[in-house]
Amino acid sequence: EKKLLMHVGPVNILDRVLYAGLKNNVGFTSQEFVEAFQFSLKKTRELFQADNTYQPFLIPGGGTSAMESVTSLLKEGEKVLVVTNGVFGDRWINIFRKYPVKVNVLSAEPGYYVEPETVEKEVKKDKYTLVTFTHVETSTGVRQPIKDSVKAVRDYVDLVVVDGVSSVGAEEVKAKDWRVDVYLTASQKALGVPPGLGILVLSERAMERLKDEKSIAGYYLDLRNWLPVMNSMENGKASYFSTPPVHTILMLSEALKIIIDEEGLESRIKRHEKVASAIRAGIEGMGLEIVAKKPEAYSNTVTGVVVKKVNAGNVLSEIVSEGVELAPGVHPKLQGKYFRIGHMGWVTENDAIVTIASIERVLNKLGEEIRLGEGIKATQLYLAK
Numbered sequence: 589e590k591k592l593l594m595h596v597g598p599v600n601i602l603d604r605v606l607y608a609g610l611k612n613n614v615g616f617t618s619q620e621f622v623e624a625f626q627f628s629l630k631k632t633r634e635l636f637q638a639d640n641t642y643q644p645f646l647i648p649g650g651g652t653s654a655m656e657s658v659t660s661l662l663k664e665g666e667k668v669l670v671v672t673n674g675v676f677g678d679r680w681i682n683i684f685r686k687y688p689v690k691v692n693v694l695s696a697e698p699g700y701y702v703e704p705e706t707v708e709k710e711v712k713k714d715k716y717t718l719v720t721f722t723h724v725e726t727s728t729g730v731r732q733p734i735k736d737s738v739k740a741v742r743d744y745v746d747l748v749v750v751d752g753v754s755s756v757g758a759e760e761v762k763a764k765d766w767r768v769d770v771y772l773t774a775s776q777k778a779l780g781v782p783p784g785l786g787i788l789v790l791s792e793r794a795m796e797r798l799k800d801e802k803s804i805a806g807y808y809l810d811l812r813n814w815l816p817v818m819n820s821m822e823n824g825k826a827s828y829f830s831t832p833p834v835h836t837i838l839m840l841s842e843a844l845k846i847i848i849d850e851e852g853l854e855s856r857i858k859r860h861e862k863v864a865s866a867i868r869a870g871i872e873g874m875g876l877e878i879v880a881k882k883p884e885a886y887s888n889t890v891t892g893v894v895v896k897k898v899n900a901g902n903v904l905s906e907i908v909s910e911g912v913e914l915a916p917g918v919h920p921k922l923q924g925k926y927f928r929i930g931h932m933g934w935v936t937e938n939d940a941i942v943t944i945a946s947i948e949r950v951l952n953k954l955g956e957e958i959r960l961g962e963g964i965k966a967t968q969l970y971l972a973k
């Protein structure tokens with residue numbers, strides 16, 4: 589059955605991408621797979637606006653495996669700074685606390701981000717090996733001003749890591765120009781591929797750290813074990829450390845062909861921006877509040893919507909019968925008070941119309957006080973501009 593998945597990943601997937609993975613006879617040593625892997629590695633550099641000095645990695649798992657693999661760059665006793673605006677920023681704390689490193693945290697209230705100046709002050713005060721940022725905090729839809737944030741810390745720490753799980757493929761990302769050491773994402777978000785892959789690029793400085801035999805990393809997510817596979821695949825030769833998600837990589841390869849060679853990164857980012865703005869126009873038009881507190885913090889991929897009278901959970905179950913699936917609010921401080929609209933991947937202007945119209949009907953039915961019809965009008969007017 590047809591359903592519009594305005595979720596935070598997986599999202600609706602193009603038939604062409606899905607069909608690329610519908611193969612019954614592709615082994616991990618086959619030429620077809622090696623070529624898809626090789627192509628994906630090369631296109632991954634472009635995706636992150638990195639160059640040949642950056643090493644791309646495709647590893648099994650997703651955003652979390654990519655995050656945890658960053659432990660490959662740390663040694664016992666080193667100190668890390670986590671800059672967090674919500675649940676996924678906090679995930680770095682949960683990861684690092686499993687390892688013998690010191691963790692310090694700067695956090696913002698839901699709807700806000702930690703100001704770059706605040707981070708700058710902290711890294712000047714203390715010696716940190718590594719600092720983490722979350723480009724778009726999926727739990728609230730808040731976008732960190734990442735260029736300025738990286739700039740504020742760049743000269744004071746060894747390694748700058750950015751979680752781009754909800755940004756890569758939908759927001760401006762410039763790994764090289766901003767001198768980010770590790771930029772990471774996952775397959776199921778703005779790339780519009782099924783889940784299964786963590787995707788990273790590492791700077792020369794980050795790669796230098798992999799030469800050291802010692803790190804706090806475990807076995808499966810130690811990037812030292814994955815590096816020979818990446819090198820071999822990029823040179824067109826099969827290699828094995830642990831079985832890769834073959835079919836997801838076939839689909840990623842097709843998606844990257846569309847994203848970079850056909851749609852173009854710039855057009856893709858513009859499309860995301862337009863659809864996101866049209867959706868927010870609709871939300872404000874019907875008289876609802878957005879979780880992100882200032883327009884600079886609005887993201888191209890996720891919008892949190894605050895409800896006053898109705899339970900956010902009821903909105904989600906009710907709207908499914910309208911053919912639309914949205915994402916629950918997951919920030920513990922706003923439990924039951926908001927839901928999220930994911931607008932990423934292959935999302936279209938018409939998807940914005942359908943989403944806003946369905947939200948209006950459902951909220952009206954459930955008894956939330958909204959200006960019925962004004963949301964869809966605002967969306968339409970925005971798109972017609």
Ligand code: PMP
Nearest residue numbers: 650651652676726751753754774
């Ligand atoms: N970081 C961010 C910003 C995310 O949105 C997510 C997933 N929602 C993750 C990390 C974790 O990714 P995964 O669920 O693929 O492990």
